[in-house]
Amino acid sequence: MSAITRDEVAHLARLSRLALTEDELDHFAAQLGVILESVARVSEVAADDIPPSSHALPLTNVFRPDERQPSLTPDQALAGAPAPEENRFRVPRILEEE
Amino acid sequence: MTLIHKSAAELAALIASGEVSAVEVSRAHLDRIAEVDEQVGAFLHVAEDAALAQARAVDARRAAGEELGPLAGVPIAHKDVFATTDMPTTCGSKILEGWRPPYDATVTRRLREAGLVILGKTNMDEFAMGSSTENSAFGPSRNPWDLSRVPGGSSGGSSAAVAAFEAPLSTGTDTGGSIRQPAAVTGLVGMKPTYGGSSRYGVVAFASSLDTPGPFARNVLDAALLHAVFSGHDPRDSTSIDAPVPPVVEAARQASVEGLRVGVVNEFSGEGYQPGVLARFHEACALLEEFGAKVVEVSCPSFRYAMPAYYLIAPSECSSNLARFDAMRFGLRVGDDGTRSAEEVMALTRAAGFGPEVKRRIMIGTYALSSGYYDAYYGQAQKVRTLITRDFTAAFEQVDVLISPTTPTTAFPIGERADDPMAMYLADLCTIPANLAGNAAISVPCGLADEDGMPVGLQIMAPVLGDDRCYRVGAALEAAYRDRWGGSLLEKAPAF
Numbered sequence: 141m142s143a144i145t146r147d148e149v150a151h152l153a154r155l156s157r158l159a160l161t162e163d164e165l166d167h168f169a170a171q172l173g174v175i176l177e178s179v180a181r182v183s184e185v186a187a188d189d190i191p192p193s194s195h196a197l198p199l200t201n202v203f204r205p206d207e208r209q210p211s212l213t214p215d216q217a218l219a220g221a222p223a224p225e226e227n228r229f230r231v232p233r234i235l236e237e238e
Numbered sequence: 239m240t241l242i243h244k245s246a247a248e249l250a251a252l253i254a255s256g257e258v259s260a261v262e263v264s265r266a267h268l269d270r271i272a273e274v275d276e277q278v279g280a281f282l283h284v285a286e287d288a289a290l291a292q293a294r295a296v297d298a299r300r301a302a303g304e305e306l307g308p309l310a311g312v313p314i315a316h317k318d319v320f321a322t323t324d325m326p327t328t329c330g331s332k333i334l335e336g337w338r339p340p341y342d343a344t345v346t347r348r349l350r351e352a353g354l355v356i357l358g359k360t361n362m363d364e365f366a367m368g369s370s371t372e373n374s375a376f377g378p379s380r381n382p383w384d385l386s387r388v389p390g391g392s393s394g395g396s397s398a399a400v401a402a403f404e405a406p407l408s409t410g411t412d413t414g415g416s417i418r419q420p421a422a423v424t425g426l427v428g429m430k431p432t433y434g435g436s437s438r439y440g441v442v443a444f445a446s447s448l449d450t451p452g453p454f455a456r457n458v459l460d461a462a463l464l465h466a467v468f469s470g471h472d473p474r475d476s477t478s479i480d481a482p483v484p485p486v487v488e489a490a491r492q493a494s495v496e497g498l499r500v501g502v503v504n505e506f507s508g509e510g511y512q513p514g515v516l517a518r519f520h521e522a523c524a525l526l527e528e529f530g531a532k533v534v535e536v537s538c539p540s541f542r543y544a545m546p547a548y549y550l551i552a553p554s555e556c557s558s559n560l561a562r563f564d565a566m567r568f569g570l571r572v573g574d575d576g577t578r579s580a581e582e583v584m585a586l587t588r589a590a591g592f593g594p595e596v597k598r599r600i601m602i603g604t605y606a607l608s609s610g611y612y613d614a615y616y617g618q619a620q621k622v623r624t625l626i627t628r629d630f631t632a633a634f635e636q637v638d639v640l641i642s643p644t645t646p647t648t649a650f651p652i653g654e655r656a657d658d659p660m661a662m663y664l665a666d667l668c669t670i671p672a673n674l675a676g677n678a679a680i681s682v683p684c685g686l687a688d689e690d691g692m693p694v695g696l697q698i699m700a701p702v703l704g705d706d707r708c709y710r711v712g713a714a715l716e717a718a719y720r721d722r723w724g725g726s727l728l729e730k731a732p733a734f
Contacts, residue, residue: 144605152601155608156557157564158592159585168598171659175602178660179546182618185625192620193627195447195477196433196676196702202476216340220568231566232580 143173241266246312246406246460253311256300260293260311264355267313271357271404279379280389280399282318284358285325289313296353308463308487310353315399315408318359319366320346320451321440325356329442330364330374330392333563333570333591343440344475345409345451348468357405360395364593365560366416366444368392369665372656373595380652381424383692383731387649390420390665393454397424400454401728407464408454413445414548415644415669417452418681422644422695425683425727427461427712428454430669432702433676434479436465437472445555446477448548448673456728458682458713462490465705481703484678489706493713495529500711501536501637506668512647514687518694519643522684525718526641526711536637538629541671543622548670549663550606550619557603560596563588598659627675634701639711642668644681644695672699680708682715683727693727 146169153160153168160168218224223231241249241263252258268286275281296311321327321339328334342350349356363373371379371394379395381387382402389398393410397420400408410417412430421428429452436451443449453464465486472478502523507516527533565571565587566580573586592600606615633640646667655661672679681695696715700707720726 148605149601152604154585156597156600156604157561157581157585157588158597158600159582159589160597161589164594164597168594168601171598172601172605174660175549175598176605179549179602179606179615179619181546182543182550182622183614185540185543185618185622187618187621187625190621190624192617193623194620196627196674197477197479199434199477204473212340219340220337222565222569222571223574229567232574232576232578232583234580236579 144169144176242270242403244406245457246309246455247463249312249406250309253296254300254306260296260355261290263311264289264293264313264357267357267405274402275404277380277385278382278398278402278404279377280315280360280395280402280404281358282328282361282376282395283326285356288324289355289357292350292355296355299353307352307467309467311355312407313355313357313405314349315358315360315396315405316346316349316356317393317396317409317411318362319411319442320409322346322356322359325359327359327442329366330362330376331591331593332375333587335570337569339440341440344437344472345468346440352467354467360399360408362395363392364596365442365556366392366411366413367556367595367599369415369419369662370655371395372652373593375593378652381649383424383649387651387692388423390423390649392416394420396454397421397426397428400426400456401731406456407460410452410454411441412450412452412673413448414552414673415666417454418644418669418679418695418697419665421454422681423649423693425693425731426454426456427458427680427682428452429461429465429680429708430672430678431465431469431705432479432678434477435483435703435705436469437475437478439472439474443559445552446559447555448552456726458709458716459490462486462709479703484703484705486706486709489710490713492710493717495526495531495711495714498531498639498711499637500526500531500533501633501640502533503541503640503642504535504537505539505541506642510646510664511643512687512689514689515643515645515647515694518685518687519696522696522715523641525715529714529718534637536633536640538633538671540622540625540629544626544670544674545663545667547619547622547626548666548674549602550615551623551674553599553603554606554616555603557600557607560600563591595659623674626671630671630675630677630701639707640699642697644668644697648687648690648692648694668697676702678702678705678708680712682712684715684719685727686730
């Protein structure tokens with residue numbers, strides 16, 4: 141597998157919601173290439189018939205009793221918000237203007 | 239011996255008997271922090287008032303005749319990854335600068351309930367990604383053995399604090415070695431419990447299938463006492479194991495390796511290992527045999543692929559976990575001038591708020607999880623994870639514990655690997671397999687390397703829920719070294 145291109149890094153940055161500078165793109169393209177080449181060594185392992193593990197613990201469907209518990213007040217929930225307004229989170233526009 | 243040089247167990251006994259007050263003990267440690275932390279840089283936040291209030295509460299409970307827990311009144315340094323309602327929780331990141339969580343982590347709550355006195359929050363690599371604390375947005379911590387070297391990471395503020403006698407105990411989290419590696423390079427005991435043995439509730443998530451809170455201490459018994467205080471089932475963490483905590487304190491007191499089968503991991507030796515590290519490791523093997531253990535070589539062939547598998551799995555999980563830092567509900571928001579869309583604000587905030595290593599890992603994870611690459615990268619790494627677990631299972635059919643050096647080298651100079659990710663990743667070479675398989679593993683000091691006089695750590699790995707074995711072997715080695723060294727390793731540390 142070959143090193144990653146600068147354009148590919150720019151695409152990854154967009155997918156990752158990271159507004160990288162031109163300098164960062166150059167720097168990361170070289171570094172990510174080295175890292176990806178190294179981790180690609182996992183492909184050397186013959187593992188066609190090996191099941192994947194997503195987790196160390198074989199737990200499934202962990203339930204707790206369905207009981208009401210105290211929760212955060214609106215003030216607590218909004219305490220760390222960058223722009224709280226009228227008991228809500230104010231966010232920048234999410235729809236394009238018509 | 240001054241209060242700051244005493245063990246946690248000794249301090250708890252002094253407080254329980256009334257010989258000293260919890261306030262005096264906390265005062266002594268806060269004074270020490272004031273004296274040395276400018277040089278060490280272990281703390282991001284010192285909570286003097288809250289600490290003294292908690293200490294006074296312990297003294298009041300004692301005065302009222304209440305039975306106190308085994309660590310009541312003992313001060314502790316708390317890694318800044320754990321949510322604390324009364325102190326900032328930044329994870330070493332600008333994106334969370336000044337953030338105060340609206341709830342306590344389960345580990346935090348249990349520390350408070352046990353009467354431990356939280357002195358403050360310790361520095362760490364941003365979001366626990368790193369092996370040196372150089373990735374902290376607030377500057378690196380320094381190794382008390384040699385201030386020009388790193389204290390390890392990611393829990394490097396926690397290791398520096400305890401090694402510099404600013405606290406007798408500290409907390410950490412271990413995702414790929416972030417407790418054991420800093421403990422090894424500062425001459426401390428550091429334990430990664432079995433995955434699911436300690437709660438992740440309120441721990442800012444890095445890689446959820448790997449993250450494990452655990453203790454730092456200057457001796458094995460203290461680490462076990464702290465382990466017992468904050469571990470155990472937590473209904474708020476769905477990956478928490480619903481089983482009793484293994485008998486770690488009893489094991490630390492038992493301190494015997496008579497008849498124990500010890501396996502030396504063949505794969506963790508040779509090129510890349512510092513000669514002084516290997517010399518101390520071979521000495522430890524001989525010592526274990528001398529005290530009645532049967533030491534044999536064991537091969538775990540898939541361990542060679544643990545590092546590449548880890549550096550696919552951990553970034554994949556982190557790229558998903560860190561999506562929560564979206565500038566909408568909490569933390570930093572940059573560029574919201576009324577003209578930009580939410581998506582633009584998000585991208586500007588994340589670019590300004592995350593450091594280079596976090597950005598690298600988010601992008602590596604995004605790459606590994608994207609369609610077209612998923613099978614070759616993330617899927618294949620998950621299969622390697624299965625093979626590593628099978629290696630452990632096969633090994634533990636032959637032996638009771640596995641041992642290796644904790645790290646290939648001693649603490650490296652600050653700056654040496656800071657912009658070389660692959661060199662930095664090598665620090666976790668020996669510690670990663672236990673994270674991928676979920677095993678218990680500890681690092682205990684085993685002497686100083688001849689080349690540089692820096693501490694060397696020995697790693698002891700045990701099966702899932704075999705945490706007590708780590709403490710049993712660690713305590714036996716500690717007792718043997720005490721006889722040889724005429725005290726603890728930290729007594730050899732240069733005073734600064």
